[in-house]
Amino acid sequence: MLRDQIGRLLPDNLKTAIYDTYRLTNRVRNRLTMRDGVVSLHGVRLRADPDLIGEEVVERILVGDYEGREARMVSMFLEPSDRVIELGAGIGFIGLLCASRLAPGQVQSFEANPMMEEIIRGNYALNDGPLPELTIGLLSEEPGEAVFYIPELFWAASTTPIPDAKTVRTPRISLNEKIRELGSTFLIMDIEGGEIDIIEALEPGSVRKIAMELHPEVTGEDAIAGMTRRLTEMGFTRRWTSNAGQHAYFEAL
Numbered sequence: 001m002l003r004d005q006i007g008r009l010l011p012d013n014l015k016t017a018i019y020d021t022y023r024l025t026n027r028v029r030n031r032l033t034m035r036d037g038v039v040s041l042h043g044v045r046l047r048a049d050p051d052l053i054g055e056e057v058v059e060r061i062l063v064g065d066y067e068g069r070e071a072r073m074v075s076m077f078l079e080p081s082d083r084v085i086e087l088g089a090g091i092g093f094i095g096l097l098c099a100s101r102l103a104p105g106q107v108q109s110f111e112a113n114p115m116m117e118e119i120i121r122g123n124y125a126l127n128d129g130p131l132p133e134l135t136i137g138l139l140s141e142e143p144g145e146a147v148f149y150i151p152e153l154f155w156a157a158s159t160t161p162i163p164d165a166k167t168v169r170t171p172r173i174s175l176n177e178k179i180r181e182l183g184s185t186f187l188i189m190d191i192e193g194g195e196i197d198i199i200e201a202l203e204p205g206s207v208r209k210i211a212m213e214l215h216p217e218v219t220g221e222d223a224i225a226g227m228t229r230r231l232t233e234m235g236f237t238r239r240w241t242s243n244a245g246q247h248a249y250f251e252a253l
């Protein structure tokens with residue numbers, strides 16, 4: 001938190017210079033230490049193969065800022081007693097980061113895009129110690145089946161229709177039933193605008209921690225404001241927001 005306060009006080013040109021130096025240093029170090037296309041990010045080993053995950057994601061891994069805000073929230077707020085439920089596993093990074101800090105069986109990751117399963121499990125196989133439990137499916141208010149839209153940039157996949165995207169069908173899994181079954185305390189999600197529907201469906205008194213990426217370009221600011229009001233009514237307080245305003249952590253105290 002002190003880091004954020006200092007960052008807000010620094011002139012923009014100084015912040016840019018510091019950030020550029022950080023990224024350059026990481027890129028050089030990771031290029032030098034990469035073995036067989038595998039890079040370590042916050043202690044998590046990931047395959048940085050542009051043919052699998054695209055040049056942009058590989059570059060963000062190399063410079064050290066891939067899912068950097070999510071990693072910060074894990075570092076600041078994850079406790080040994082937490083049981084994590086992750087929505088939107090991506091390439092497996094955040095689930096692996098959480099699992100590396102917890103006892104076996106305390107991280108359950110869900111990914112709606114079945115085309116990502118091989119990539120995720122491949123990254124799991126690169127890492128020792130506790131691993132997340134992975135389920136392919138979309139958590140929602142009711143079970144069933146959903147259409148999932150997958151554009152060329154896979155990380156922008158969504159249940160919201162996307163022009164020229166591939167479509168796949170994926171299982172719907174009851175969010176609240178799964179939280180009760182797993183005893184989850186910490187909900188982490190990056191689901192391209194689906195966070196609005198998840199919070200609307202979430203039962204009060206279930207999880208007590210929520211970390212999320214916000215997607216105002218998809219949902220609009222009014223929807224985010226409405227979601228925040230609902231969380232406040234459920235007893236949550238916003239304890240941290242990234243300087244850019246697109247990542248937030250809420251906790252029920």
